[in-house]
Amino acid sequence: MKSLFSETTRTMKSSLIRELVASTRNIEGLISFAGGFPSPKTFPKETLAALYQEVVSNEGASVLQYGASEGDSELKKELFKWEGYDLGQDKMLITVGATNAIYYMTRALVDPGDVVICEAPSFLGSLVAFEALGADLQAVPLDLEGIDMNALSEKVEACHKAGKKVKMIYTIPDFHNPAGLTMSYVRRKALIEYALAMNIPILEDNPYSRLRFSGEPVPTLFRIAHEEYRNNSIVMEVVSFSKILGPGMRIAYAKGDSELIERMCSWQQKVNITPDCVSQRVTARFLSGGYMQPHLDKTCDFYRPYLNRMLSAMATSLPPYIQYTRPEGGIFTWLWLPEDMNADSLFEKAKAHKVSFIPGSKFYPSGQEKFNCLRLNFSYSTVEQIDAGIKALGQMMEEFYT
Amino acid sequence: MKSLFSETTRTMKSSLIRELVASTRNIEGLISFAGGFPSPKTFPKETLAALYQEVVSNEGASVLQYGASEGDSELKKELFKWEGYDLGQDKMLITVGATNAIYYMTRALVDPGDVVICEAPSFLGSLVAFEALGADLQAVPLDLEGIDMNALSEKVEACHKAGKKVKMIYTIPDFHNPAGLTMSYVRRKALIEYALAMNIPILEDNPYSRLRFSGEPVPTLFRIAHEEYRNNSIVMEVVSFSKILGPGMRIAYAKGDSELIERMCSWQQKVNITPDCVSQRVTARFLSGGYMQPHLDKTCDFYRPYLNRMLSAMATSLPPYIQYTRPEGGIFTWLWLPEDMNADSLFEKAKAHKVSFIPGSKFYPSGQEKFNCLRLNFSYSTVEQIDAGIKALGQMMEEFYT
Secondary structure, three states, X not given: OHHHOOHHHHHOOOOHHHHHHHHOOOOOOOEEOOOOOOOHHHOOHHHHHHHXXXXXXHHHHHHOXXXXXXXXXXXXXXXXXXXXXXXXXXXXXXXXXXXXXXXXXXXXXXXXXXXXXXXXXOOHHHHHHHHHOOOEEEEEEEEOOEEOHHHHHHHHHHHHHOOOOEEEEEEOOOXXXXXXXXXXXXXXXXXXXXXXXHOOOEEEEEOOOOOEOOOOOOOOHHHHHHHHOOOOOOEEEEEEXXXXXXXXXXXXXXXXXXXXXXXXXXXXXXXXXXXXXXHHHHHHHHHHOOOHHHHHHHHHHHHHHHHHHHHXXXXXXXXXXOEEOOOOEOOEEEEEOOXXXXXXXXXXXXXXXXXXXXEHHHHOOOOOOOOOEXXXXXXXXXXXXHHHXXXXXXXXXXXXXX | OHHHOOHHHHHOOOOHHHHHHHOOOOOOOOEEOOOOOOOHHHOOHHHHHHHHHHHHHHHHHHHOOOOOOOOOHXXXXXXXXXXXXXXXXXXXXXXXXXXXHHHHHXXXXXXXXXXXXXXXXXXXXXXXXXXHOOOEEEEEEEEOOEEOHHHHHHHHHHHHHOXXXXXXXEEOOOOOOOOOOOOOHHHHHHHHHHHHHHOOOEEEEEOOOOOXXXXXXXXXXXXXXXXXXXXXXXXXXXXXXXXXXXXXXOEEEEEOOHHHHHHHHHHHHHHOOOOOHHHHHHHHHHHHOOOHHHHHHXXXXXXXXXXXHHHHHHHHHOOOOOEEOOOOEOOEEEEEOOOOOOHHHHHHHHHHOOEEOEEXXXXXXXXXXXXXXXXXXXXXXXXXXXXXXXXXXXXXXXXXXX
């Protein structure tokens, strides 16, 4: 069969993280900071169980039937209400999770060889999708306020000089996965102005912005473009319910330019026909029933102590030459190690000490890796495990220099 | 934004059927034989409502979480039980409806310009997906027993002579959409033997085989290859629950060669991550609870009178020079008109008489159309509408020659 595979399928990479995680699966008593799943303790099971029952029983003739490829109009209506502004149904598409929206946008814009700009580091799941569609991935470093604007414009200029088309800028501005960073308001405006000037669409990946445990929210790139630049086209925002409701329901939405949404919907017709109509309507009823805000408050209350414990454990137990981000939400933090400390080697050592994390190199396009960094998840371990695991990591780092 | 669209997205076709159906939307009192949706009266609403409630309440921590990209192992277990033979989990992939499986298989095998053989006529939804992925679609006519084997081998030979790679043969052997035909057992064996000899995988699209209202079932291509040729690789069978449970749940599965399944799963990771985990588990519980067979019996009992009425109306009211298929199940029948009678013109005339159907030309790859044929659906109208609509159609055909 292999001889019949298409070119892209033959060369497609599998997830390195999957293999890493598999390599620690049988370690008894493992303290894992490697995961990226939400805690099942946050799922509003009973409310959802009742809503599923109601929706299928009362609206079965509609939700068990084929739905519109653009998504359930009732869900779209509730989403616009939730966000506080109605863009019109033709500017929104419901998808099977955020990755699905990212895939459609990439299909709609990118011919093999076209450039997609991503942040360095960035979310691996999106990077492999971009690469599988033949994108030339170019990574631009992050500083403490977000994507480095000078590096971005240099990179775009170099691409243009090389005769390449730059088709989009992919960013995760809130509680970045893996870097834990939130892009500053000033940087968001600079990025929008740059994108408008260069006519390069921004893909704003937003799975975490509503998981804010402290501090003031920064408006999304989409909202800033909408409110301050009267522009609904330059940013395509993708919002996922995976981290705030339940990833098993596979509900996300994209909003932005109506022409682009129409083409993404054309791809949806050919790939999925429509997302699950039952879970779409249940999500609509979860919003219209007023369950979302109390649920989000509860979820943030649940995660907050884990983040706080992680921050204090890092302050106490990591050597002073380790830099790390101090997020106000999300589920990840990110460590910068000294340049001569390789996190891939540290991973092997930590595994022997029954601690795991994801080495930072896995979050860069091939050939553009950094090795002195790593990602820590704080939503899956107990607070005692956080203390013990970070203490062990700190000791391993110290030993590196003895 | 348009200037940024990728090449395939710019040239992609939208569904002609969608536009046709839209053109009849506001006709009051329309008798429609155009649809392809199952009747919502067949949806087992109350059973599903209870199962959704139970599954989310009792198994929420699992089904609301990210699931495996290859699909829920509990559902796969139940599917193998249902089918009566266990191939092993690595030979099955759960997908977001059948189109999704067809898309992944095409992505896994077809480079732009590679040939996909389809039947003429064939299911438009699949044809547009093949074309969007750059396949060179080559149509092979059907006779009363299924795909014409001489025409098939001539077509494949011609493709090979032209230096083209033939990557798969796409067939709908049971209650074919749109042709209403069921491929004979003898023809199935001939097709499998040919595919084995030529090493060309068969994509067996199977949404309707369990909607049999009379007569004896013919084993699927997959089962014949499995049982009589001890081969699990040459046929990839795609089974959908859209016509036998509810299309809104978006559940289908593909089974076949494990290497190919693995690559299709790699695409699923990049496109959807996983299908809806709640609806997957509900489908598993529907099967394990023993609800499926009684539900199928009831569904067949529901549709049977409509098919019978359609067959007797056609026998009574159509002119003797009209050929039509006499299906024993499914939801479609197909008419062959005299060569000089154009069904696209007939459609316009019928619309004026408040009757609609789909002209057959819409079910062929571009440039390979036949115009003297049409598809009739019998699952959406009342029996009175069937009588009146077929009578009106018969009269219009007679008038064609006066």
